[in-house]
Amino acid sequence: MHARGAGAGSRVTLQTVADVVGVSRATVSNAYNRPERLGAELREQILDAARQLGYPGPNPAARQLRLGRSGMVGLLFTEPLSYAFSDPAAVLFLGAVARECETANAGLLLLPSPPNSDMARTLRGAVVDSMCIYSMPEDHEAVQAVMERQLPTVFVDQPRIRGTAFVGVDDRHGGRLVGEHVTALGHHNVGILTPRLLADDYVGPVGDDRLAASTFRIFKERFSGIRDALRHGPLPDVRITTQERNNTPEDGEAGAHVLLDSEPRPTAILGLTDQLALGALRAARARGLSVPGDLTLTGFDDIPEAATSDPPLTTIQQPLVEKGTAAGRLLLDLLQGGPAKEEMLNIRLLVRESSGPAREG
Amino acid sequence: MHARGAGAGSRVTLQTVADVVGVSRATVSNAYNRPERLGAELREQILDAARQLGYPGPNPAARQLRLGRSGMVGLLFTEPLSYAFSDPAAVLFLGAVARECETANAGLLLLPSPPNSDMARTLRGAVVDSMCIYSMPEDHEAVQAVMERQLPTVFVDQPRIRGTAFVGVDDRHGGRLVGEHVTALGHHNVGILTPRLLADDYVGPVGDDRLAASTFRIFKERFSGIRDALRHGPLPDVRITTQERNNTPEDGEAGAHVLLDSEPRPTAILGLTDQLALGALRAARARGLSVPGDLTLTGFDDIPEAATSDPPLTTIQQPLVEKGTAAGRLLLDLLQGGPAKEEMLNIRLLVRESSGPAREG
DNA sequence: TTGAAAGCGCTACCAG
DNA sequence: CTGGTAGCGCTTTCAA
DSSP, X not given: OOOOSSSSSSOOOHHHHHHHHTSOHHHHHHHHHOGGGSOHHHHHHHHHHHHHHTOOOSOHHHHHHHHSOOSEEEEEESSOGGGGGTOHHHHHHHHHHHHHHHHTTOEEEEEOOOSSXXXXXXXXXXXXXXXXXXXXXXXXXXXXXXXXXXXXXXXXXXXXXXXXXXXXXXXXXXXXXXXXXXXXXXXXXXEEEEEOSSSSOOOBOOOHHHHHHOSOHHHHHHHHHHHHHHHTSSSSSOEEEEEEEOSSHHHXXXXXXXXXXXXXXXXXXXXXXXXXXXXXXXXXXXXXXXTTTTOEEEOSBOOHHHHHSSSOOBEEEOOHHHHHHHHHHHHHHHHTTOOOOEEEEOOEEEOOTTOOOOOOO | OOOOSXXXXXXXXXXXXXXXXXXXXXXXXXXXXXXXXXXXXXXXXXXXXHHHHTOOOSOHHHHHHHHSOOSEEEEEESSOGGGGGTOHHHHHHHHHHHHHHHHTTOEEEEEOOOSSTTHHHHHHHOOOXXXXXXXXXXXXXXXXXXXXXXXXXXXXXXXXXXXXXXXXXXXXXXXXXXXXXXXXXXXXXXXEEEEOSSSSOOOBOOOHHHHHHOSOHHHHHHHHHHHHHHHTSSXXXXXXXXXXXXXXXXXXXXXXXXXXHSSSOOSEEEESSHHHHHHHHHHHHHTTOOTTTXXXXXXXXXOXXXXXXXXXXXXXXXXXXXXXXXXXXXXHHHHTTOOOOEEEEOOEEEOOTTOOOOOOO
């Protein structure tokens, strides 16, 4: 009873068209896929007949079964797929991957990874030639499910699995750069704003155990890098307060308020992402705190907004677009049987106006 | 010679696993797809064997050929796919579609539509159950190619084809609202900044013929709406100058400069998108023109940046997210055999600070 | 609860 | 340049 094609009753296939025109299936197939192997005239005749019969063209599933490839690349992204579109860093990355796919005429299949039910089933059913896993926690069952499919896979940011293609940056180094920057400015009372470190709903300060158990490698590293720099820097007794939240400006704002309520009030707040730092900026403004006069703020990622905020954000610049391009290219390379390379991209500290010397206190 | 699965030589299929365990293919299939039809013990045994053999799970293409559906939704977007990720309106839309797909556990396949070569082929090969066409020019060959596949399809913004599912807004009405707003403010010398009206590389003023020939319905309507309001408003002899460009802030800026160079200088510039208007804002700033003191600026879409710009932009608010949600839902509905509805969403004029009375001159 | 058989629609091969 | 043939790997009856 389903609404099927237009009219005539049974399904129309390559065979139907072949019968009508009076040629064989193979010839009709060629008309679509190998135009040069055919008289232009015959080809037109076949295509016309197909049009008239309402033939939707060679069935993609059948074609793939036969061919063994699909021309599609899959992409798996942290938790809610829709979130990918609200995170500027992710958008930049996705755009670059998309551009690469486009040049190869490959489709990009965005896969959902809700913690829920049968995501494993969806993943198993995805018709793709290769996969990109973008910033997933190591222990996510989707990662497992994808690995089992034994597709050429490139991991971006996390997890990082030996022997698999990987694109990322040295996040710990980035953390260290930030830490050194703020200690050099004389801050010995700093707050850290971090996104989720584990796949749960915890909100609050980060204990050592939690950090150690973190399955979000990149944030764990950024965090550790900062902490190392603070602890082993020139300043004795740096006081560190922390808040863990979702990676949104809203959560950054809320977390910053908590941090700013603690006594003594931090003179610097380091966001592990720009999103978080931008939220902290709003919190500072809401309290009438001048940045960097009363409060130093730093981010991580260098999303476009970091440059246009007021004041512009001191941050770690990582090549978001390049990351996507590298991932896309690796994806395409793997399809050609290329090797599983690891690409570590460069980062650097970008000192803008949101950080300054600690006010004497 | 291709790098295939790990080791043993020939490919491992359902049959291989069945043979090893000593059951039939059907049973192994059930182990994956109908766990309840199986002893838990046997099931484990099968899954273990599969793991050991390196069986990647039921081949998706084969499964789809058999099943006749894929659980994937396709999305086709104007020209370069990568552009989709740089246009805030598109990102918002995509995010919402993605969210809907996610709830249904459907994958979202982003299809490239480069004007180039064999896009038609890619389109024919895309394994999807339904398609969303987002803001494509009417005459794009991809639209044709998709139609031929006879998939349940929903069109968003354009083209609008009778009898097909559609989501959009009354763009002409929006244009009219903008036009009325500026004439009410006493502007009789206005510039219009429009995105591409035809799929070519033209840059410059828009002639009547070009407008008439436009295949980008929404911009044509916005433009016409504005023009009608200006011509038939309370002010006699409104002077209109126009510039057509790509839909980016950079192009908006360049276009605005051209407009501002004309004599007499327009007292209002109306962007057919916020992107363009935001670019015009930069141009105004570069020239030391105060907005809205020296120049009134309006946009269209109400992307997030429109609210945070300085000054905030007077614009037509259209429900970008809702649009995506509606499209996503329609897509999913069509899959269930639902009817091809048309959804017209509401828009309204949002008067913010970028528009003001025309300075006497 | 399990197994045997029947295709799903297509394209590559190879012979004409 | 064209056509016949042989599966690609799976799921689903139906019968045991």
